Amino acid sequence: MSEVTITTEQGAWKPSACILCECNCGIEVLVEPDTGRFAKIRGDKLHPSSEGYTCNKALRLDAYQNGRNERITVPLRRRGDGSFEEVDWDTALTEITERLERLRDEHGGESIFYYGGGGQGNHLGGAYAPAMMAAFGARYRSNALAQEKTGEFWVSARMLGRPHRSDFERCEVAVFLGKNPYQSHGFPRARSVLKEIAKDPARSMIVIDPVRTETAELADFHLQLRPGTDLHVVTAMVAVLVQEDLIDHVWLAEHTDGLDAVVAAMREVVVTDHCAVADVDEDLVRAAVRRLAAAESVAVLEDLGVQMNRHSTVVSYVEKLIWLLTGNFAKPGTQYVFSGLAPIARDRGLTFDQTPRTRVSGAPIISGLFPCNSIPDEILTDHPDRFRAAIVESSNPVHSLADSERMTEAFRALDLVVVIDIAMTETAREADYVLPTPTQFEKYEATFFDFEFPRNLFHLRRPLLDPPAGQLAEPEIHARLCELAGAVGEADYAPLREALGQGREAFAHAMMGVLGDRRLAKLVPVLLYRTLGPTLPDGAAAAAVLWGASLLCAIENPAGVARAGYGDGLMAGDRLFEAILAGAHGVVITDDEYDASWKRLGDRRVQLDVPELLDVVRRLGAETPAGPDPDYPLVLAAGERRAFTANTIFRDPTWRRRDPQGALRMSQADAAALSLATGDRVRVSTRRGSAEAPVEVVDTMRQGHISLPNGLGLTSQDGEQVGVRLNNLTVSEDRDEFVGTPWHKFVPASVEKL
Numbered sequence: 060m061s062e063v064t065i066t067t068e069q070g071a072w073k074p075s076a077c078i079l080c081e082c083n084c085g086i087e088v089l090v091e092p093d094t095g096r097f098a099k100i101r102g103d104k105l106h107p108s109s110e111g112y113t114c115n116k117a118l119r120l121d122a123y124q125n126g127r128n129e130r131i132t133v134p135l136r137r138r139g140d141g142s143f144e145e146v147d148w149d150t151a152l153t154e155i156t157e158r159l160e161r162l163r164d165e166h167g168g169e170s171i172f173y174y175g176g177g178g179q180g181n182h183l184g185g186a187y188a189p190a191m192m193a194a195f196g197a198r199y200r201s202n203a204l205a206q207e208k209t210g211e212f213w214v215s216a217r218m219l220g221r222p223h224r225s226d227f228e229r230c231e232v233a234v235f236l237g238k239n240p241y242q243s244h245g246f247p248r249a250r251s252v253l254k255e256i257a258k259d260p261a262r263s264m265i266v267i268d269p270v271r272t273e274t275a276e277l278a279d280f281h282l283q284l285r286p287g288t289d290l291h292v293v294t295a296m297v298a299v300l301v302q303e304d305l306i307d308h309v310w311l312a313e314h315t316d317g318l319d320a321v322v323a324a325m326r327e328v329v330v331t332d333h334c335a336v337a338d339v340d341e342d343l344v345r346a347a348v349r350r351l352a353a354a355e356s357v358a359v360l361e362d363l364g365v366q367m368n369r370h371s372t373v374v375s376y377v378e379k380l381i382w383l384l385t386g387n388f389a390k391p392g393t394q395y396v397f398s399g400l401a402p403i404a405r406d407r408g409l410t411f412d413q414t415p416r417t418r419v420s421g422a423p424i425i426s427g428l429f430p431c432n433s434i435p436d437e438i439l440t441d442h443p444d445r446f447r448a449a450i451v452e453s454s455n456p457v458h459s460l461a462d463s464e465r466m467t468e469a470f471r472a473l474d475l476v477v478v479i480d481i482a483m484t485e486t487a488r489e490a491d492y493v494l495p496t497p498t499q500f501e502k503y504e505a506t507f508f509d510f511e512f513p514r515n516l517f518h519l520r521r522p523l524l525d526p527p528a529g530q531l532a533e534p535e536i537h538a539r540l541c542e543l544a545g546a547v548g549e550a551d552y553a554p555l556r557e558a559l560g561q562g563r564e565a566f567a568h569a570m571m572g573v574l575g576d577r578r579l580a581k582l583v584p585v586l587l588y589r590t591l592g593p594t595l596p597d598g599a600a601a602a603a604v605l606w607g608a609s610l611l612c613a614i615e616n617p618a619g620v621a622r623a624g625y626g627d628g629l630m631a632g633d634r635l636f637e638a639i640l641a642g643a644h645g646v647v648i649t650d651d652e653y654d655a656s657w658k659r660l661g662d663r664r665v666q667l668d669v670p671e672l673l674d675v676v677r678r679l680g681a682e683t684p685a686g687p688d689p690d691y692p693l694v695l696a697a698g699e700r701r702a703f704t705a706n707t708i709f710r711d712p713t714w715r716r717r718d719p720q721g722a723l724r725m726s727q728a729d730a731a732a733l734s735l736a737t738g739d740r741v742r743v744s745t746r747r748g749s750a751e752a753p754v755e756v757v758d759t760m761r762q763g764h765i766s767l768p769n770g771l772g773l774t775s776q777d778g779e780q781v782g783v784r785l786n787n788l789t790v791s792e793d794r795d796e797f798v799g800t801p802w803h804k805f806v807p808a809s810v811e812k813l
Contacts, residue, residue, distance in 0.1 A: 074103050074643045075520050077117035078180030078499050079705045080244045081508040084109035085644060086117055088500075088523055095524050097121035105644040107516045112248040116705050119714045124500050124524070126711030129483040129776055131495035132527045143493070148531060148539075151492055156543040158475050159195045162447045168196020169418065170447040172429070172437075175202055175454030175479075178708055180520075181499045182507045184533025185452060186401070186584055186604045191537040193581035194546035199417075199446075201429035206460060207363055209425035209798045210372035213414075214672070216406030218379055220663045221396045223388075223656075224510045227252050230358035230392035232351045234265045236378055237289060237364020237804070241273035242700040245360060247511065253277055263354070265347045267292055268364060270696075270766070271759040280347040286694040286764050287805045288337035288684070290370040293377040294676055295337070296348050297321075298328035300384050303345075305352035310386035317668025321380060324677050336684050356392025357382055363698070367803040371795045376672040383665060389656035396656040398515050398616045398649040400608040401507040411671055411797060418444040422799050430799035431460045432791045435469035448475040452533060453496075455707060457486040458773065461801040462747060462791035463784060479536060482710055483776055496533055497526035503601045513653065514623070518645030519602055534592075534601045538585045547582045547589075555590040563633050566591070567610060583607060599640060609636035612648060619649030671797070687763065691745060691807035693729070697785040698769040698803050705770050712771070712781040721771040721782035722755035725810070728762040730754065733812055740813045743767070743783075745806050747790045750783040751813065765808065 070091045076083045085106025089099040100118045104111035134151040135143040162170055173192055176185025192200065204212075215222050227233050227246050233256055240249040256262045257277040266278040267289065275281040284292050300306050301322050311318050334341040351357045359382050365374045387393040406426050414423040419442045422433040429437075434456070438446045449470065457466050463485075470476055470489040478490040487493045496502075500523045509517050526532075531539075541547050558569035573579045573586060584604045592600030610632030613620045621627045624647075625634040638646045687693075703715040712719060723743055725735070735741065737756045742749050743765070752767065760766065771782025785803070793802040 070098060073521075073523050074105070075500060075523055076106075076180060076506075076518050076645070077113060077120065078123070078178065078708065079116050079120075080179055081506070082109070082244045082247055082249070083180050083506045083508065083518065084113045084117060084247075085518065086113055086120075088120075090523055094125075096125050103644055106518070107514070107645050107647055108247045108511060110248070112251055114244070114250065115702065119709075122711045122714035123708055124498055126709070126714060127775070128481070128710045130481060131483055131487070131493055133495060133529065135493040137491045148529075151494060152536070152539050152543060155475075155477055155492055156540055159448060160544060162474060163196050166443075166447050169198050169444065171195055171197040172434075172446045172449045173197055173200040173452070174434075174449060174456050175452040176200070177453045178706060179508070180506050181453055181504045182401075183503060183505045183601055183604070184496070184537075186507075187534045187537040187588065188452060190547075190582045190585040191450075191540050194541040194544040197450075199424075199429045200427065201431055201434070202454065203431075203459065204426070205428035206431035206801055207366050209428060209430070210366060210795055210800055211361065211375040212406055212426045213798060214372060214375040214379060214669065216408040217410075217669050218376075218383070218666050219396070219660060220408050221659055222403055223394045223396050224512065225358035225360050225394050226356075226392050226512065227256070227358045227360070230256075230356045231261065231354040232263045232265065232357045234267070234351065234357065234359040234381070235274055236267045236293070236359065236361040236374075237366065237368065238360050238362035239268065239270075239272035239274045239364075239700060240360070241277075242702065243362065245362060263350050265351065269761050269764050270699075280343060280350070282337075282339045282344060282347065283761060284337040284339050285761065286696070287369045289365045289368060289374045290377065290676075290679060291333040291337040292339060292344070293374055293381065294325075294328055294679060295330045295333040295341075295344055297377055297380045297384065298325045298330050298333070299345055299348040300352060300381070301325035302328075302330070303349070305349065306384040307386035311384065311667075314388075315383065315665040315667050317666055320668040320670075320673060321384075324673055327677070327680070329680055332680060351381070352385055356390065357385060357387040358392060358394065359387075364696075364804055367698070367801055368805050369802060370675070371800055372797040373672045373675045376669055377676060380667065383667060388665075390653055395512040395653075396659040397510045397512050398612065398619050398651060398655070399507065399509050400517055400605065400612050400648065403507065418442075423797070425798050431456070432794045432799050432801050434460065435462070435465045435791060438469040438472055439465075447473060448477075449473055450477045450479070451486050451490075452479040455480075455484040455486045457489055458484065458707065458784065458786065461786055461789040461793075461803070463786040464748070465791055466786070479533060484710075485774060494536055495530050496536070497522075497530050500524055501526035502532045503599050505605070509648070513651040513655070514647045515619075515649045515651070516645050517639055517648045519605065519639050519642070521597070521643055532601055534584075534588050534604075538588055541582060541585050547579070547585055551579060551582075551586065552589050555586060559590055559594065564630055567629055567633070570607070595640065602640060605639055606633070606636045609633070609639065609648075616649050616651070616655070619651045619655060622650035622652075623647050688807045691809050693763055693765050693808045693810060695743065695745065695788065695806040695808035696764065696766040696804045697789055697806050699724070699766040701768045704768040707770055707773055709770065710773055710775075712773070718755070718768070719781065720753050721768045723752040723765055723767055723810070724755050724757050724760055725765045726760040726762045727756055727758060729760075729765070729810075730756040733810060735812055741810050742813055743788070743808055743810050745788040745790070745808045748787040750787060752783050765810065
C-alpha cells in the first residue's frame with residue numbers, strides 16, 4: 060500500500076509506528092515543518108494490524124523525539140580525566156577498530172561482548188551487528204530478552220521445537236499469567252480485545268496475578284495468589300485437569316509423547332495443599348480449570364510477572380501443559396507457530412546438560428543470548444577468559460539490568476566500552492567512545508517482532524524528519540568498522556555489483572554463492588548494504604538486509620508468501636521485499652492456513668515430559684515454603700507497568716501526566732500497620748540498597764506485596780533523578796535456577812516512614 064500524506068496548515072500527517080512495546084501499532088504523526096515537533100499523533104487506520112488502535116502512551120512520542128533527551132550529535136571520546144571531548148567520525152572509528160583488533164589479537168575475539176541491537180522498534184540497525192562481530196571475532200551477545208524470555212524460549216524448544224504465540228482475537232477462554240495486557244499489551248488492539256471478551260457472555264477470562272490489575276477487573280476468574288507461588292497455582296491447575304480427567308486423550312495420543320510421566324506426577328499433587336500455599340480459593344481454581352477444559356479454544360499468555368519471578372522456567376513449562384493437555388494448539392483461538400522475516404528464539408531443544416555455557420561462570424546460553432545477570436561475573440574476575448570490551452547499541456544495561464552498582468563496576472573494569480545511541484544514557488557515561496545515531500523517526504526502521512497469525516505483517520517505517528547533520532545510522536557504523544578491520548572491501552563488493560547490474564535474479568544467485576564462502580557468509584548484511592543498498596529509492600539503504608530476509612521467508616514459507624499475493628519461485632521473496640519498501644503503512648507478508656503450525660514442527664511430536672522440570676514439580680509438594688525474611692518482610696515487584704510508564708527511551712520525565720514520581724503502591728493493611736497514607740514519603744530497602752518514594756495506598760494489592768513502576772530513575776547530566784532507579788534495589792544473585800533470569804518481581808523489601 061502506497062504512502063498517503065495529508066497536508067494541513069500545521070504540517071503533514073505521515074505514517075509511522077509506535078516504538079514503546081512489541082505491538083508497534085501504526086500511527087500517523089502531524090509534523091510541524093519548521094520545528095520538527097509532533098503536533099498531533101493518532102492511530103493509523105490503514106495499518107493492517109492495529110487498524111487505528113493505539114493507547115495513550117503512543118500519543119506522547121514527541122517527548123522521545125523532541126523532549127529533554129540529552130541528545131548526542133557528534134562522536135565523543137573519553138579523556139584521561141574522565142570528561143568527554145568531541146572527535147570526528149574517522150578518528151573515532153579508526154581508534155575503536157585499532158583497540159578492538161588489539162584486544163582480539165591479545166585475548167581472542169571472545170573477549171569482545173556485544174549488547175543490544177535495538178529496543179522495541181529499532182531492530183533494523185541491529186541486523187548489521189553480526190557482521191561487525193564477525194569482523195573482530197566476537198562470539199557473545201545479549202539483549203533484554205535474556206533477562207525476560209530465555210526460560211520460555213528453552214521450554215518451547217524442548218516441547219515444540221519452535222516458539223509460539225496465542226490467538227486472543229478468536230479464543231473462547233483467555234488466560235493471562237503474570238500479565239496485564241491492559242497496560243503492557245503484548246498482542247494487537249489489546250484493550251479493545253479485552254473489552255470484547257469481557258462483554259461476551261460466551262467467552263471467559265482467567266487472570267493469575269497477585270495484583271487486581273485492570274485486566275483482572277475484567278476477568279471472570281481472578282486467582283490473586285501470594286507473590287512467588289505461581290508454580291503452585293499452575294501445578295494445581297494441571298493436577299485438576301488430570302485428576303478430574305479433563306484432558307483430551309485422543310488429541311494427545313495423536314500428537315504428543317511423554318503423557319504417562321506427566322499424568323503420574325500430577326496424580327500425586329495435593330491440590331488443596333498447593334492452593335493453601337498460594338492462598339487462593341481451591342473452589343475458584345477448580346471452577347476456572349473446568350471452564351477452560353470445556354472451551355472450544357483457549358489462548359494463554361505468560362509474561363514478566365512470572366518470567367522475572369521464582370521458578371520462572373518451571374512455570375513456563377507447566378503453563379504450557381495447561382493448553383497442551385486440552386489440545387489447544389494449531390486451531391483458531393489457540394496457540395500457533397508464527398512465520399516471520401527473522402528467526403526469533405529458534406533453539407535446538409537441547410537439554411540443560413547439552414546447553415552451551417559461558418566461559419567463566421558456566422552459565423547457560425539460551426537462544427544464543429548471554430544471560431544478563433552473569434555479565435558482571437564474566438568481567439569482575441582475573442580469569443584469563445574474562446570479557447575485556449563491550450559494544451552497546453541502543454540499550455542501557457547499566458540502568459536496566461539487575462544490580463546497577465555492580466553492573467557499573469563491571470563496565471568500568473573493561474578495557475574498552477563503545478556505546479552507539481542517540482542520548483547520553485547511564486551506560487554512555489561509562490563509555491570510552493559514544494557514537495551518535497539518528498532517532499527512530501529520522502531513519503528507516505522496523506521491528507522483527509512480527510508474530511501474528513494467520514496473516515502476519517511487517518512494517519518498514521520511513522523517516523519523518525532529517526537527522527542532524529553529520530550523524531551516522533547504525534548500518535553505516537557497522538559497515539565502516541568491518542571495512543576498517545579489513546574484513547570486507549571493494550574486492551568483495553565488485554562481483555556482487557556486477558551481478559546486480561544484470562538484475563535481481565542474477566544478484567540472488569551471486570548471493571547464494573556468497574553463503575557458501577565461510578568468510579563472507581558472516582558479512583552478508585554489510586555486503587547487501589554496500590551493493591544493493593545504494594540502489595534502493597529514497598535513501599532506503601538500511602533496508603537492504605530485508606531483501607535477504609524476504610528471500611529466506613519465501614524459501615521457508617512458500618505457501619504463506621504465495622497466499623499473501625507474492626507468487627512463488629525464487630523471486631517471490633524479491634516481490635515481497637518490493638512490497639515492504641512500498642508499504643508505508645505496513646504490509647501482510649504471509650497468509651497461513653491453520654495447519655501451518657504443524658508443518659513448521661515437521662515430523663516432530665510435542666514432548667510433554669521435560670524431565671529436568673518435571674522433577675521440580677514432583678518435589679514441590681514436599682517442600683516447606685520459606686516464610687518472609689524478618690528483615691525484609693515485604694515482597695517488592697520492581698517494574699510494574701502503569702498508564703504512564705514505558706521503556707526508558709523516554710528520558711524526559713515530563714511526558715507523564717499522572718504519577719510523575721512513580722509512587723510505591725501498597726495495600727491498605729500494610730499502610731495501616733505503618734501509619735501511612737497516600738502522599739507520605741517512605742524509604743524502601745532491600746538487601747542491595749534503598750530509595751525514597753511517595754506512597755499510594757490502593758485496594759488492588761495483597762497484604763505484604765508492594766510495587767514500583769518501570770521506566771523511572773533515569774539521571775540527567777545535571778544530576779536530577781525522577782523516581783526510583785529500580786536496579787539499585789535488585790540483586791544479581793537472585794535469579795532463576797535454570798536460565799538465570801532475574802527475580803525482579805520477587806524482591807524481599809522493607810518500608811519505613813520518613
